[in-house]
Amino acid sequence: MKKKNSGPDAPAAAGLFGEALPPAPAKKDGLLAFSYSKMSLYEECPLKYKFKYLDKIKEEPKFYFAFGSAIHSALEFLYSVKNPPFPTIEEVCEAFRAEWNSKSYLEKGYRTQAKSDDDYQKGLLMLKAYYEHNRARFAPPFLVEYSTDVEVDGLLVRTISDRIEHLGGGEITIIDYKTGKDVKRQPAQLYMYQKITELDPRLKEKIAETYGTRVSSVRIRELLYYHVPTNKEYTFERADDKEIGSFWERVLGVAENIRGLKFEPTPGDRQCGWCDYKSLCPVFFAGAQPAPQLRLPASDSVEVLVDRYGRLKERMDEIQAQLDEVAADIARSARDGAEYSGSQYTARISKRGKWEFKDRDAVINVLNQFDLYKDALTLTLTGITNVLENPGLPDEARKKLLELAVKKTATDIKVLKKEGLI
Ligand code: SF4
Known part of the structure; x- marks a missing residue:
């Protein structure tokens, strides 16, 4: 469970050089660039969000992203046909190979060439199984790897859909490929797709271009997670207006915090365990670990020690100022x-x-x-x-x-x- 640490003792999100924070991230027309992944990162840890999206510090490459991305590329290649025939399985595997070989194993985030080679073979088997499982129903899709930016409530929200099928009359299904170990329902992702897709004016034009029919609106009928490693499909119904309404309040809350430069870290085992920014994070490098309990002598209350500490500190500051002055004089002449x-x-x-x-x-x-x-x-x-x-x-x-x-x-x-x- 996420452990909040936003009270008065929480480490402040200072700039890297101790200066003021940079201005809030906004497009020149005032829109805040937003997406489901940005929102989930902010909710995981606002400081992590800042390192990634404001400071633009790159994360270490992750092998599971490289693997997922190569499988997505191969499936994009498979479905990028306007008319049959579809590419052969050899051609699909070649598309996978080309993407795989565009980076070294280190650039993909693997520690060894052997592990990278293992995953390459696993990817080929996965694609062959997908091809066999689905070849009987291959049909030119409505849209593949459809990326759109929609303006809404001061946000410019980007969604990227792996595949969209038009069911007729403006009703669509969005297909999202999953390549991880298992499929977890991600309600926020579903809500984001639904909200943004139904607001996207380009989709109506695309339907008219592709099918020659005009529709007055676009409506998601369902969202489908396709788990490529097992060829299993998980279908989710559209959300109701109440769910979308409260989700959107949450989105606007996150956006307001980003605009307000609220980037306090929220440490926790899960998010810190995988965080590449630990060496930059004040929670880890500024001694923010809980201090051991001091045993005080019975005669010295904390109040007495506070006074003694204050006096010593004052004397130390005076001496330090004199020391700096004399050192500067020596440096000039020696x-x-x-x-x-x-x-x-x-x-x-x-x-x-x-x-x-x-x-x-x-x-x-x-x-x-x-x-x-x-x-x-x-x-x-x-x-x-x-x-x-x-x-x-x-x-x-x-x-x-x-x-x-x-x-x-x-x-x-x-x-x-x-x-x-x-
Ligand atoms: S190490 Fe933890 S608290 Fe620090 S930025 Fe990363 S996730 Fe946030």
Whole structure:
């Protein structure tokens, strides 16, 4: 079950460089680009949504997506015929092979070539079984891989349907291929298809173009999940107006939160277990794990300790300010590699170049462009500098990062008390 963590102690969703959050994601005409998958990601964890869609940090490739996508491509090829004959099974397998070989096993998200090869063979068997199971009823479909963007209530909602069949009179069935282990009913996905498809003005035109008949409206009769690994079909009836109404309230609530830049993390075993952004997430790297309980001496109440802590902190801040000032004076006058000796201390000085980056979005763009964000690990200055100083960095990426960097000098002062190290 999802564990909420949005109370006062929840880690804030700060920008990667500690600056203000970027503006809400919106198209230039003010519409918010939306989809079922965006909504489900936001509901899983708003911060994950931000990393993916606002910061545009790529996730690691997942082998199960690569597998599903290659099967979808092959079925799209199979059904992309206006008139029979349909492609042969050899041609369908060739379409699968072409898609499969367009990426290496690592790019597909497999750890080994052997596992990738296993899944390739599994995919071929799956397609052959599908072909045999369905060949007697092959018929040119109404639409295949139909993608549409519909404007509604300030949103631009995208749906992509694997296949749509027209049953006559504007009634349609949407077929969604599933390639995972099992099929789970996803009511939100069903509702999204129904709401958006029935509002889509292009569908009426497509029916007129394809069948030469005009319809006054389009209505979903049912939605079918086709489980390719088992050739089983799961049919779901259209939802009633009340279900769609309350689903749509939920959509608008999510959209409002996105526009309001509400991106607090909602950690939980399920969503964090598969999250690629752990190294960037304050829940994991800012020590937000529950602190062990302290045993207080009986005489010191928390109030007394709070005062003592405050006083020490004040003194430490004063001393730190003085330390910074003296260090800056030494840095200005001392030479790199030199050693200086006072009456009680000696100090060895070393100077080194360091980089500073001001434009956060531009740095993220370069890291994404060259698929380097994971090498930066935390997207802190040290992380980016490590990327920049990696000898294997492509020249073009180095050039772009250097254009965004300012070189400064950092001075390290190693101090030794004359009778020992402090
Ligand atoms: S690690 Fe967990 S809390 Fe952090 S962004 Fe990912 S899902 Fe959200």
